[in-house]
Amino acid sequence: MASTLLALAHWSTWAVCAVIKLPQLAAVLAAGSARGVSVGSLLLELAGFLVFLRYQIYYDYPLQTYLEYPIIIAQDVILLLFILRYSGNMKRALFYAVTFWGGWYVLTLRKWIIDLAMNLCTFISAASKLTQLRCLWQTKDSGQVSALTWSMSAYTCATRIVTTVMTTNDLAVLIRFITMLILNIWVTATILHYRKTKKTA
Numbered sequence: 687m688a689s690t691l692l693a694l695a696h697w698s699t700w701a702v703c704a705v706i707k708l709p710q711l712a713a714v715l716a717a718g719s720a721r722g723v724s725v726g727s728l729l730l731e732l733a734g735f736l737v738f739l740r741y742q743i744y745y746d747y748p749l750q751t752y753l754e755y756p757i758i759i760a761q762d763v764i765l766l767l768f769i770l771r772y773s774g775n776m777k778r779a780l781f782y783a784v785t786f787w788g789g790w791y792v793l794t795l796r797k798w799i800i801d802l803a804m805n806l807c808t809f810i811s812a813a814s815k816l817t818q819l820r821c822l823w824q825t826k827d828s829g830q831v832s833a834l835t836w837s838m839s840a841y842t843c844a845t846r847i848v849t850t851v852m853t854t855n856d857l858a859v860l861i862r863f864i865t866m867l868i869l870n871i872w873v874t875a876t877i878l879h880y881r882k883t884k885k886t887a
Contacts, residue, residue, distance in 0.1 A: 703754035707761035722829020730814030815869035840870035
């Protein structure tokens with residue numbers, strides 16, 4: 687029973703993550719605008735994902751527990767490029783690429799660096815969600831922000847809580863997923879609130 691639950695959690699997480707950013711990409715492309723989508727939030731999310739992936743690889747955790755991260759990172763990079771294009775800031779793409787590549791290398795120069803980065807990763811990832819929330823609160827408009835993408839993120843956090851408990855039981859990873867679950871639900875609810883407000887206005 688436990689192995690079936692674990693396999694189901696892994697497979698469903700991978701399936702969701704294979705398309706997790708597609709609703710957001712579709713909304714941005716259809717509108718020809720990234721209105722409402724926070725670049726700062728996306729950059730922080732990307733940083734958090736890269737740190738988390740590097741941590742999992744460094745400690746040789748089972749591939750099944752982090753296989754979705756390269757897929758999500760690739761989708762985030764594509765989304766970032768479209769946001770930069772629509773906002774007229776494509777020149778920043780090279781700077782971001784060099785910064786993230788350099789960070790990827792520096793993370794494993796010393797064990798204490800990757801451990802510290804993982805502990806900070808929860809704060810970085812939380813900051814990405816709070817940045818998106820701030821953007822929504824300031825504009826009172828969900829714009830092109832996809833509630834489906836954020837609700838899928840909440841689902842994957844919930845499944846990763848289960849898989850982490852059943853495999854590595856790493857406390858830092860568990861705290862991260864619980865925090866992200868709460869914040870992803872909050873962002874989803876805020877998007878839906880402003881979408882409903884906009885329809886009734």
